[in-house]
Amino acid sequence: MVTPSAPDTVSIMHPMATQRPRNITGDSFFAWDGDTLVVNILGKPSASKDSIGKPKGTQLKISVTAKPRDGKATDHMVRFLAPQFGVAIADIEVVFGQENVNKQLRIKAPKKLPAVFTQSPLDLD
Numbered sequence: 001m002v003t004p005s006a007p008d009t010v011s012i013m014h015p016m017a018t019q020r021p022r023n024i025t026g027d028s029f030f031a032w033d034g035d036t037l038v039v040n041i042l043g044k045p046s047a048s049k050d051s052i053g054k055p056k057g058t059q060l061k062i063s064v065t066a067k068p069r070d071g072k073a074t075d076h077m078v079r080f081l082a083p084q085f086g087v088a089i090a091d092i093e094v095v096f097g098q099e100n101v102n103k104q105l106r107i108k109a110p111k112k113l114p115a116v117f118t119q120s121p122l123d124l125d
Contacts, residue, residue: 029060037107045073050080052114071098086111
């Protein structure tokens with residue numbers, strides 16, 4: 001006697017379901033992932049000076065003097081931010097946004113934090 005076996009089941013997921021990164025920062029412009037600081041950035045290239053601005057919703061405004069050409073402004077931003085966080089340039093990873101004003105950075109084990117990371121409340125405009 002042959003007993004029917006359970007039908008083979010296949011779980012199909014949307015292709016983007018496993019590729020989309022989770023929103024680790026939630027409603028803030030930054031979050032900690034272990035000893036790594038994850039920061040959402042709103043970049044402003046071609047500024048009059050390099051500076052860390054104020055939070056704007058779920059992003060931190062960072063202005064840099066470099067022009068937005070082939071990711072050069074982002075490279076300049078990373079070089080500007082490294083000493084602000086007390087890390088080497090290699091300790092800052094651009095997760096996304098190399099050639100876009102909207103970007104996310106991962107800063108490995110920052111040794112110091114700019115004042116904006118300890119101030120509150122956040123400007124949610």
